[in-house]
Amino acid sequence: MDKIAIVTTSWDDGHPCDLRLADELAERNLPATFYVPLTGEGSKPVLPAEALRAFRKRGFEIGAHTVSHRILSGLEQKELSREVRDSKRMLEELLGSEVHMFCYPRGRYDAEVIACVQQSGFEGARTTRMLADTLDFGRFEMPTSVQAYPHPPLNYLKNLANHRDWSGIVRYVQKYLMCQTWIGVGKKLFDEVLLEGGVWHLYGHSWEIQELGLWHQLGDLLDYVAHQPSVIYASNGDVIKLMRRKTSRVAEAA
Numbered sequence: 001m002d003k004i005a006i007v008t009t010s011w012d013d014g015h016p017c018d019l020r021l022a023d024e025l026a027e028r029n030l031p032a033t034f035y036v037p038l039t040g041e042g043s044k045p046v047l048p049a050e051a052l053r054a055f056r057k058r059g060f061e062i063g064a065h066t067v068s069h070r071i072l073s074g075l076e077q078k079e080l081s082r083e084v085r086d087s088k089r090m091l092e093e094l095l096g097s098e099v100h101m102f103c104y105p106r107g108r109y110d111a112e113v114i115a116c117v118q119q120s121g122f123e124g125a126r127t128t129r130m131l132a133d134t135l136d137f138g139r140f141e142m143p144t145s146v147q148a149y150p151h152p153p154l155n156y157l158k159n160l161a162n163h164r165d166w167s168g169i170v171r172y173v174q175k176y177l178m179c180q181t182w183i184g185v186g187k188k189l190f191d192e193v194l195l196e197g198g199v200w201h202l203y204g205h206s207w208e209i210q211e212l213g214l215w216h217q218l219g220d221l222l223d224y225v226a227h228q229p230s231v232i233y234a235s236n237g238d239v240i241k242l243m244r245r246k247t248s249r250v251a252e253a254a
């Protein structure tokens, strides 16, 4: 159990470009969790319920991403509860099945938001922290490894600093600063997970991939991580389950 390598991916906002993304993932037998708000922010469209149900049939997980994609930290209790609790209930009604995972809009949350997500019955929640690759995290602060976005090095450093991940900064400078592209960072992180065990978590937004013309690069990275016999391919929700199983086993052994 200690050296297991897990691959998971997650995609935010439920944009219609997720349809292409789902095909790219399915072609390679890769898992995904799609985090979908009930209504898009501004003029951004959201996939209809029918398409989300079809995603579920294809084996993808659907997670909640609030009702209207508002930033949650600082909201009054009533509004917060509406965005979190109601998004679970409404999405479950649309899908006809349970929703276990949540994702914070723009990666913003605080202790009150976490408490609300937990009390609403979610099993876990994903953040936008990057460059993480272990199962060692709180289940309501699930980090990611790499975003499908051409971040300059400063963005990675800022992201780590925002999460007070000081050892992560040292590690980034030593290991990943020399990688020229997000694909390079993604591949190197995957090599490490394959060798040392851990979780490799790719996340992104299909509308961004479309706008920036990243489909080809994404395909290259997906090819790199797919079809590895020693890897467990899991949705975000399944990663949480694996993590809880591991933690309870460690507790039993102690």
Ligand SMILES: [Zn+2]
Residues within 6 Å of the ligand: 012, 013, 065, 069, 104, 105, 106
């Ligand atoms: Zn979002």
